[in-house]
Amino acid sequence: MEVCRLGVLISGSGTNLENIAINIEEGRIPARITVVISDREDAYGLVRARNHGLHAVFVDPQSFPDRVSYDRELIRILRENSVDLVVLAGYMRLVSPEFVEAFRNRILNIHPALLPSFPGTSGVADALAYGVKVTGVTVHFVDEGLDTGPIILQEAIPVLPGDDVESLHQRIHEVEYRLYPEAIRLFCQGRLKVEGRRVVILDERED
Numbered sequence: 001m002e003v004c005r006l007g008v009l010i011s012g013s014g015t016n017l018e019n020i021a022i023n024i025e026e027g028r029i030p031a032r033i034t035v036v037i038s039d040r041e042d043a044y045g046l047v048r049a050r051n052h053g054l055h056a057v058f059v060d061p062q063s064f065p066d067r068v069s070y071d072r073e074l075i076r077i078l079r080e081n082s083v084d085l086v087v088l089a090g091y092m093r094l095v096s097p098e099f100v101e102a103f104r105n106r107i108l109n110i111h112p113a114l115l116p117s118f119p120g121t122s123g124v125a126d127a128l129a130y131g132v133k134v135t136g137v138t139v140h141f142v143d144e145g146l147d148t149g150p151i152i153l154q155e156a157i158p159v160l161p162g163d164d165v166e167s168l169h170q171r172i173h174e175v176e177y178r179l180y181p182e183a184i185r186l187f188c189q190g191r192l193k194v195e196g197r198r199v200v201i202l203d204e205r206e207d
């Protein structure tokens, strides 16, 4: 099977990144992470990446005049590393339209809520504050909007009495660690077909 080259973008702890790396190492995803990019120098995900022998770089947004030129540098690095699929894993910046165009239908994001509810950077806290009884995890393709792209996988998670942001996020993480590798595997197997807003999951080929 052809190996799919991944570029992973992070801003923080990087537990999803590490979980994806482990899934690859253990042969569950036919892929290779060719580069990890962080927009924060202190992101612990950079340490996790290097612990797994991955090429990991910090690209400082402050060194660029605007989002467009920052994203151009990211596009350059991702292309230099022959990336087929861009994986946003706790990456807290909105990517520019040019970035979306450069990797159209080849950018995935994971979001800690059931989109279109609670988009943005505090999905867990926002759902909790709203008082919902059910929240969840969404994996979607990235388009020009804020968390608006076609949905690939979703899973619901009940909010329990007494939950705080930390306890709820912990259960969300457990689901993320299953859903994100699954979505990446489907992409790498060529089984995701985008039809307008809908993502069709094709059956596994028997060859």
Ligand code: GAR
Residues within 6 Å of the ligand: 012, 013, 014, 015, 016, 017, 045, 089, 090, 091, 092, 110, 111, 112, 120, 121, 122, 123, 172, 173, 176
């Ligand atoms: C994850 O829960 C992810 O869903 C969320 O950030 C966390 C990153 O954790 N992403 C967003 O909120 C994107 N808007 P990690 O760094 O440990 O993988």
